[in-house]
Amino acid sequence: MPPRIPALADPRRTPGASVIEYEDASPEVRAVYDDIMATRRTDRVNNFWKALAHHPPTLARTWRDLREVMGAGALDPLTKELVYLAVSMTNSCEYCIASHSAAARAKGATDDMLGELMAVVGMANETNRLAAALRVPVDAAFEGEPWPRTG
Missing domain, CATH: 1.20.1290.10 (AhpD-like)
Incomplete structure (x- = not known):
């Protein structure tokens, strides 16, 4: 066992x-x-x-x-912490929110930056849920948007 x-x-x-x-x-x-x-x-x-x-x-x-x-990578350390924090907010992970808020602050995040991040996370969650609930079709201009880009 x-x-x-x-x-x-x-x-x-x-x-x-x-x-x-x-x-x-x-x-x-x-x-x-x-x-x-x-x-x-x-x-x-x-x-x-x-x-x-x-x-x-x-x-x-x-x-x-x-x-x-x-x-080290294509994203700078503060951006990585802010992305991690945004996902942690969306997932309601209290521990990760606290930990990555502290890490973001240590890398230079200000109260204004964290407040704006929270607004963006909230707006993204709202519009994502609206688009999903309404089953909004993807615009032709966005269809097949390649990632990663080749050539």
Whole structure:
């Protein structure tokens, strides 16, 4: 029988998932924690990672993938945080909203930027739902819009 993951054992459980602190972590989990702290240049690991530590393969995979996606690329770091925050708002993830608001602020987001982001997220959700409910046909001018563009 696979081990029970305490965070998922009882969905009615409050206040939330149990976390695994560094001193209680297995060597496999500590290696990921060490990489998180080194990459982020901090002396602490967020509760999200400590909750995932109940399943070390998921912890390692999620950290690896997040590090890759949020790393250097065509989008600047603040834009990536704002996109992450917008999706977190849409998904009503309280933890992610708090975490990525702090990360966006650390990368230069202002109160005005975050307020405008919230307005855009709200408007996009409203118009998306209206278009979906009305089953609005896609305009011919937008049909077949290629992504990625070739040539």
